[in-house]
Amino acid sequence: METNINPKITLVGAGPGSKDLITIRGLKAIESADVILYDALIAIELLDMVKKEIPSIYVGKRCGQHSFTQDDINILMVKNAFEHGHVVRLKGGDPFIFGRAQEEIDYAESFGIPVTVVPGISSVIAVPESQGIPLAKRGESSSFWVMTATKKEGSFSEDLKYASRSSSTMVIVMGIRKFKEIVTEVNKYRDSNTPIAIIQNGTFEDESCVITTLADAIEKDFTFDISKPGIIVIGKVVSEHPSFLNEEVMRVLHSAL
Ligand SMILES: C[S@@+](CC[C@H](N)C(=O)[O-])C[C@H]1O[C@@H](n2cnc3c(N)ncnc32)[C@H](O)[C@@H]1O
Incomplete structure (x- = not known):
């Protein structure tokens, strides 16, 4: 069956915490997302920037809360990209600074899904x-x-x-x-x-x-x-x-x- 879903993933650095420390490019990615997977260390208000009704899924790893393993996150990312299209993976600070971004990229690319990285203020x-x-x-x-x-x-x-x-x-x-x-x-x-x-x-x-x-x-x-x-x-x-x-x-x- 033909679908017009175009799976892709953008890893967006959400900045260190305060909602206005994300980049303009990061905000644009959020606005164009079909689904958002977000970490614990991001400003929750960033989810209000989404222009349409889309799923926002918490995948944080902070102690004291339900924790997602890196494998869970990788699988969710790929599954959502095939089901919804553009997945924005909103990560605290910068994705590459102790952010396990490379593991997410390698996993997604092994399914042929293109991944882009938007740097964040670490x-x-x-x-x-x-x-x-x-x-x-x-x-x-x-x-x-x-x-x-x-x-x-x-x-x-x-x-x-x-x-x-x-x-x-x-x-x-x-x-x-x-x-x-x-x-x-x-x-x-x-x-x-x-x-x-x-x-x-x-x-x-x-x-x-x-x-x-x-x-x-x-x-x-x-x-x-x-x-x-x-x-x-x-x-x-x-x-x-x-x-x-x-x-x-x-x-x-x-x-x-
Ligand atoms: C897994 S690392 C991710 C770092 C992130 N990629 C970055 O570039 O900021 C998480 C650690 O970053 C530090 N961290 C992140 N955000 C912080 C904040 N708002 N205040 C203090 N420490 C923070 C803490 O040491 C925390 O345990």
Whole structure:
């Protein structure tokens, strides 16, 4: 039977959180979608931009909610492309930054479905920036190193050690659950006065930020809501954060008592 369905998939980077941090190209893709598969870390208001009645399917992987495996998502994507036509796969930040985009592309292409990627503003840059923290700054940090602290099987990545030994700004994603272990590891190689920031739900209305130092992070009991996405930034540039100076004064006063 002949159908006029033309299966295709667009992986769209939805940006770091706030609904107005998606690109114009990303918005156009949403407007032309026949079905949307969306992740947990996107602004839900983006679904209101869809001009027609189309299925929007949540395929998030956040803890505490029903989780879709990568295989489930791949199958859903292909099935919907054959049934509806244009699938927009709306992904948090940029699709290629820890976003498993290549797996989705390979799977779809194995069925002969063409895939296009629309870049997004990644949280790794936008979230620190939203707190006034520049990842690179002339005279202070000439590089930044973006990493996930742990490997697939859960052990620490060697990169954590190599980055800690360098003077690079460190940006660690998916590390909130292992915060204490991460700072303890980094502290083996970096000055314990190195400032750090922990930013959660960045660019969303309830964005939060804790500024501290490696030493304090190890000594004190910081607790974080692990259901919220968070980024850890480690390096001198964190001292650019407006509250760093106040925190520093408090630390000095406290240690003098
Ligand atoms: C699977 S990675 C995906 C990253 C995404 N592709 C990007 O480019 O932003 C998810 C991790 O990104 C970080 N992340 C994403 N959005 C965030 C946000 N709005 N605030 C803080 N961290 C965020 C967190 O570390 C989270 O665990």
